[in-house]
Amino acid sequence: xxxxxxxxxxxxxxxxxxxxxxxxxxxxxxxxxxxxxxxxxxxxxxxxxxxxxxxxxxxxxxxxxxxxxxxxxxxxxxxxxxxxxxxxxxxxxxxxxxxxxxxxxxxxxxxxxxxxxxxxxxxxxxxxxxxxxxxxxxxxxxxxxxxxxxxxxxxxxxxxxxxxxxxxxxxxxxxxxxxxxxxxxxxxxxxxxxxxxxxxxxxxxxxxxxxxxxxxxxxxxxxxxxxxxxxxxxxxxxxxxxxxxxxxxxxxxxxxxxxxxxxxxxxxxxxxxxxxxxxxxxxxxxxxxxxxxxxxxxxxxxxxxxxxxxxxxxxxxxxxxxxxxxxxxxxxxxxxxxxxxxxxxxxxxxxxxxxxxxxxxx
Numbered sequence: 001x002x003x004x005x006x007x008x009x010x011x012x013x014x015x016x017x018x019x020x021x022x023x024x025x026x027x028x029x030x031x032x033x034x035x036x037x038x039x040x041x042x043x044x045x046x047x048x049x050x051x052x053x054x055x056x057x058x059x060x061x062x063x064x065x066x067x068x069x070x071x072x073x074x075x076x077x078x079x080x081x082x083x084x085x086x087x088x089x090x091x092x093x094x095x096x097x098x099x100x101x102x103x104x105x106x107x108x109x110x111x112x113x114x115x116x117x118x119x120x121x122x123x124x125x126x127x128x129x130x131x132x133x134x135x136x137x138x139x140x141x142x143x144x145x146x147x148x149x150x151x152x153x154x155x156x157x158x159x160x161x162x163x164x165x166x167x168x169x170x171x172x173x174x175x176x177x178x179x180x181x182x183x184x185x186x187x188x189x190x191x192x193x194x195x196x197x198x199x200x201x202x203x204x205x206x207x208x209x210x211x212x213x214x215x216x217x218x219x220x221x222x223x224x225x226x227x228x229x230x231x232x233x234x235x236x237x238x239x240x241x242x243x244x245x246x247x248x249x250x251x252x253x254x255x256x257x258x259x260x261x262x263x264x265x266x267x268x269x270x271x272x273x274x275x276x277x278x279x280x281x282x283x284x285x286x287x288x289x290x291x292x293x294x295x296x297x298x299x300x301x302x303x304x305x306x307x308x309x310x311x312x313x314x315x316x317x318x319x320x321x322x323x324x325x326x327x328x329x330x331x332x333x334x335x336x337x338x339x340x341x342x343x344x345x346x347x348x349x350x351x352x353x354x355x356x357x358x359x360x361x362x
Contacts, residue, residue: 045141046141046142046143046144047140047141047142048060048140048141049138049139049140049141050131050138050139050140050141051136051137051138052080052131052132052133052134052135052136052137052138052139053135053136054135054136054257054258054261055135055257055258055354056082056132056133056134056135056137056257057130057131057132058130058131058139059128059129059130059131060128060129061089061126061127061128061129062126062127062128062129063125063126063127064086064088064114064125064126064127065114065125065146066125068113068114068149069113069114069146069147069148069149070111070112070113070114070146070147070148070149070153070157071086071111071112071113071114071129071144071145071146071147072109072110072111072112072144072145072146072147073109073110073111073112073141073143073144074108074109074110074141074142074143074144075105075108075110075139075140075141075142076108076139076140076142077137077138077139077140078103078105078107078108078110078139079105079237079240080133080134080137080138080139081103081105081110081131081132081133081137081139082102082103082132082133082134083100083101083102083103083131083132083133084100084101084103084105084110084112084129084130084131084132085100085101085112085130086112086113086114086127086128086129086130087127087128087130088114088125088126088127089126089127089128101113103133108142111156111157111160112129113149113157113184114127134241134253135252135257149184153184154184154185154186155184155186157184157186158184158186158187158188159188161184161188162188192222196215196219196222199215200212200215203215241253251294256290256294258353258354258356259287259290259291259294259324259356260294261353262291262294262322262353262356262358263291263294263295264294265351265353266278266295266298266320266322266358267295267298269350269358270298270320272297272298273299275299276298276299276318276320277299277301277318277319277320278295278298278299278300278301278319278320278321278322279300279301279302279309279310279315279319279320279321279322280292280295280300280301280302280321280322280324281308281309281321281322281323281324281327281328281329281340282308282323282324282325282326282327283308283326283327283328284324284325284326284327285304285305287324287325287326288302288304288308288324289302289304291322291324291356295322307340307341308327308328308329308340309321309329309340309343311343312343312344312345315345315361316361317361317362318360318361319360319361320350320358320359320360320361321338321345321347321358321359321360321361322356322357322358322359323338323356323357323359324355324356325355325356326355328340328341331347331349331357331359333349336348336349336362338359345361345362346361346362347359347360347361347362348360348362
C-alpha cells in the first residue's frame with residue numbers, strides 16, 4: 001500500500017470516527033440541555049388528547065414563561081402532524097409564525113421555541129400551542145418540559161434540525177437544505193463547509209490534485225446520501241398516510257382536504273353532465289384551480305389570470321357560482337346578491353363551508 005493510499009484510508013477512517021462521534025452527540029446534548037428555567041411553569045398536562053378540526057387544526061392554551069424558552073413535547077400520534085408552533089397571547093387566531101416547526105415527527109419528540117418576552121410577566125403569562133395535521137386526527141401529549149435557551153440547547157436544536165426528516169418539496173428534486181430556526185441560529189451547512197474546505201486545503205497542500213479528486217467525491221457523497229435518505233423517508237411517510245385508502249378518497253388526506261370535501265358535496269347535489277354550469281371565482285390561483293379540478297367532470301368554468309367571473313350577460317338563471325376566498329366577489333346576504341366589479345347577480349346561497357360558498361343564480 002502506497003503512501004497516498006494509506007493517507008486516503010486514514011482520511012476515511014477519520015470521517016467514520018467523526019460520524020460515530022456525532023451519532024452520540026444528540027443524547028448527550030439533550031440531557032445536558034434539559035435545564036429547568038427558574039420561571040418555567042408546568043407544561044401541558046400529561047395524557048391530554050387534542051383532536052384536530054375538519055381543517056386539520058387544534059389549539060390549546062397553557063401558561064408560559066416570561067422569557068424565550070423551548071417547550072419539549074413527547075406525543076403519541078405524531079405521525080398525523082405536519083406542523084406545530086407556540087404563540088404568545090393575545091394574538092390573531094391560528095397565525096403561523098416564524099417559529100413554526102414542520103414534521104413529520106417520527107420519534108414523537110417536538111422542540112417548540114417560544115420567542116419574545118411576555119407583555120405581563122408572571123403567572124398570568126399565557127401562550128397557545130397550535131397543531132396542524134390530518135383532519136380529525138387525535139394527538140395525545142405524553143410528557144412536556146420547558147428548557148432554557150443555552151449554548152447546549154442551541155447545539156441540540158441544530159442537530160435536531162439537521163437530522164430530522166423534512167417533507168419533500170418541489171425544490172427537493174435537485175437540492176436539500178438543513179433547517180435553521182431563528183431561536184438557535186446555527187447552520188450545519190457552515191460546519192460542513194468549514195470542515196471540507198479545511199481538510200481540502202490541507203490535503204491539496206500535501207498530495208495535490210490527486211487528493212482533491214477523492215475529496216470532491218467524498219463531498220458529493222456527503223450531499224447525496226442525506227438526499228437519498230430523505231427521499232426514502234418521504235416514501236415511508238407517504239405510505240403511512242395513504243396505504244389502504246382508496247385512490248378516490250386520498251385527496252381528503254392532503255392539504256386540499258377542505259377543497260376536495262366541498263367539491264364532493266357539490267357533485268352530490270348537482271346533476272352530472274353539461275346542463276349545469278359552474279363558475280369558479282377566486283383571486284387565489286391555487287385555490288381556484290384546485291377547486292375547479294376537484295369539480296370535474298362537471299361543466300366547470302375557471303379562467304386563470306383573467307376576471308374571476310365573465311360578463312353578467314353570460315350568466316343565466318340556474319347557473320352556479322363557487323366563490324373560493326380570497327376573492328373580489330362579495331356576497332350581500334340581506335339583498336341576496338353577488339357583486340363583482342360593476343356587475344351583480346341575484347343569487348341563493350345553497351351552502352357554505354369555511355371560506356367557500358356555492359350560489360345559484362336566480
